[in-house]
Amino acid sequence: EVQLVESGGGLVQPGGSLRLSCAASGFTFSTYSMNWVRQAPGKGLEWVSYISSSSSSIYYADSVKGRFTISRDNAKNSLYLQMNSLRAEDTAVYYCTRGDCTGGVCSFDYWGQGTLVTVSS
Amino acid sequence: DIQMTQSPSSLSASVGDRVTITCRASQSIGRYLNWYQQKPGKAPKLLIYAASSFQSGVPSRFSGSGSGTDFTLTISSLQPEDFATYYCQQSYSTPRTFGQGTKLEIK
Numbered sequence: 616e617v618q619l620v621e622s623g624g625g626l627v628q629p630g631g632s633l634r635l636s637c638a639a640s641g642f643t644f645s646t647y648s649m650n651w652v653r654q655a656p657g658k659g660l661e662w663v664s665y666i667s668s669s670s671s672s673i674y675y676a677d678s679v680k681g682r683f684t685i686s687r688d689n690a691k692n693s694l695y696l697q698m699n700s701l702r703a704e705d706t707a708v709y710y711c712t713r714g715d716c717t718g719g720v721c722s723f724d725y726w727g728q729g730t731l732v733t734v735s736s
Numbered sequence: 737d738i739q740m741t742q743s744p745s746s747l748s749a750s751v752g753d754r755v756t757i758t759c760r761a762s763q764s765i766g767r768y769l770n771w772y773q774q775k776p777g778k779a780p781k782l783l784i785y786a787a788s789s790f791q792s793g794v795p796s797r798f799s800g801s802g803s804g805t806d807f808t809l810t811i812s813s814l815q816p817e818d819f820a821t822y823y824c825q826q827s828y829s830t831p832r833t834f835g836q837g838t839k840l841e842i843k
Binding site: 650659660661662665674676677710715717718719720721722723724725726727728729 | 767791
């Protein structure tokens, strides 16, 4: 069974930093791309960042570029999101998602339960 | 960036009804369109990928169609567990973008 378990969320002051982790199990982690997707309270879904299976390709949403860093450790089956210079508008539930490209069309086929990040003084 | 627009934003329907949700892309995206279902307090779940292909385990009452800029998600006979928020998402280009969501409520 595919499982994605996020951790590391919490309350942080504006300008602060936080590191999210996602522990993956139930599949060969090293062969899948991974993403972070967030959802502000009461709002819709926003893609945040992508990392390829080998970490050779990395992309960010403009809203987090230069502040967030995605990384992975295939030996530990883990995905990370280092978040610096946090702003109130970064307050959201952050989901770790697996990327699957069946038939050439990519989707987020499995999602973790999410971890809440609150940026407030 | 490709903008995704869903309609309606909310919808009231009854068990057994046939429901259609529309998603429009700001430019042609071929069939690079996915649909997700999200229930309150839960993570989204992939329902349909590549516009019309079922994710494993998704009931056959769900169907997707469309290509280019216009897509639809249809639920043929609403069940109580289908009341949720539905999102479309394009995977044609980065950044991946979602529609604003359609909240399906019980009438």
